[in-house]
Amino acid sequence: MNAILEIDRLSVHIGQARPVREISLTVAAGEVVGLVGETGCGKTLTGLSVLGLLPPGSRATGTVRLAGRDVLTMREAERRQLRGGAAAMVFQNPGTSFDPVRTVGAQFVRVLRAHHPGSARAAGQLALSLLRDVELHDPERIFAAYPHQLSGGMLQRAMFALALSCRPSLIIADEATSALDVSVARSIRRLLLRLQAEHGFGVLFVTHNLAEAYDVCDRISVLYAGQVVEHGPTEAVFSAPAHPYTRALLAALPKPDARGGTLAAIEGSVPQRVIDVRGCAFANRCPIAVPRCVEEAPPAVTPTAGSTAACHFPVGTR
Ligand SMILES: Nc1ncnc2c1ncn2[C@@H]1O[C@H](COP(=O)(O)OP(=O)(O)O)[C@@H](O)[C@H]1O
Numbered sequence: 001m002n003a004i005l006e007i008d009r010l011s012v013h014i015g016q017a018r019p020v021r022e023i024s025l026t027v028a029a030g031e032v033v034g035l036v037g038e039t040g041c042g043k044t045l046t047g048l049s050v051l052g053l054l055p056p057g058s059r060a061t062g063t064v065r066l067a068g069r070d071v072l073t074m075r076e077a078e079r080r081q082l083r084g085g086a087a088a089m090v091f092q093n094p095g096t097s098f099d100p101v102r103t104v105g106a107q108f109v110r111v112l113r114a115h116h117p118g119s120a121r122a123a124g125q126l127a128l129s130l131l132r133d134v135e136l137h138d139p140e141r142i143f144a145a146y147p148h149q150l151s152g153g154m155l156q157r158a159m160f161a162l163a164l165s166c167r168p169s170l171i172i173a174d175e176a177t178s179a180l181d182v183s184v185a186r187s188i189r190r191l192l193l194r195l196q197a198e199h200g201f202g203v204l205f206v207t208h209n210l211a212e213a214y215d216v217c218d219r220i221s222v223l224y225a226g227q228v229v230e231h232g233p234t235e236a237v238f239s240a241p242a243h244p245y246t247r248a249l250l251a252a253l254p255k256p257d258a259r260g261g262t263l264a265a266i267e268g269s270v271p272q273r274v275i276d277v278r279g280c281a282f283a284n285r286c287p288i289a290v291p292r293c294v295e296e297a298p299p300a301v302t303p304t305a306g307s308t309a310a311c312h313f314p315v316g317t318r
Pocket residue numbers: 014019037038039040041042043044045046055271272273
């Protein structure tokens with residue numbers, strides 16, 4: 001497999017807490033890999049680790065290889081180059097990703113000129129073609145507009161155009177369509193797949209919404225309290241979820257036919273500060289936990305082993 005991204009036992013330490021714990025996952029060229037789990041599970045910190053953008057005071061251990069190069073040990077200057085080239089990240093809120101007091105076009109030109117030598121005029125032409133490429137039909141108007149004059153969906157398309165401008169081999173989409181209307185979100189996911197088919201980059205698709213992941217991902221890693229608790233091909237994870245947490249997430253999805261029904265909620269909440277636990281981190285919320293689950297850590301999930309779950313009793317064995 002031609003892995004663009006290889007994360008091996010990545011942990012993020014913030015003071016005494018370890019919000020990301022020994023995560024392993026891979027993304028190959030042309031592949032969409034989902035990273036799903038409730039808010040606070042460590043998805044964003046994982047994505048930020050890949051780009052060397054962790055908040056001050058935090059520290060990453062393990063290895064993160066991006067296009068074959070170890071991100072965690074390289075110097076900041078090298079990392080900065082990697083960010084504009086090998087990988088780009090698109091976040092949830094395009095309104096805050098753009099500077100409100102500069103036109104979209106001015107922001108494109110600034111970024112483009114930082115990475116491609118050439119005149120402002122050439123950068124402007126490139127910006128227009130990038131905006132057209134993300135299916136914005138009036139690129140001249142978008143180019144001249146201030147961010148507040150555009151809808152969230154348009155801004156998110158522009159954000160993807162900016163991310164694509166450096167021809168990255170990996171795009172990290174962090175809740176990139178989570179805040180948009182359902183139909184707008186779907187059209188942007190379609191756009192992402194079309195661009196991927198054209199350009200061949202890998203995607204790490206980060207979301208708290210399992211339904212979004214189902215829509216676009218080839219494989220899914222389910223995160224709970226900073227650990228991967230289940231990994232497998234999307235179809236397998238949805239049709240035969242092995243971990244009780246994955247089953248709870250699936251049960252909590254709104255059913256299109258459940259008119260006026262109440263949404264199932266998962267009892268309890270994600271631990272706010274993940275300190276080391278001896279057994280399974282989900283044991284205190286798990287409907288099938290036994291004393292062993294509190295005492296003994298389940299086997300870790302490896303990203304190469306097909307479908308696996310970090311559970312003493314994956315479905316069917318208890
Ligand atoms: N800058 C920070 N300082 C301290 N704790 C943080 C910081 N950023 C994130 N955390 C903690 O790390 C955990 C994981 O955060 P995050 O990766 O943002 O989760 P997610 O993206 O899955 O919602 C959370 O419990 C959060 O409180």
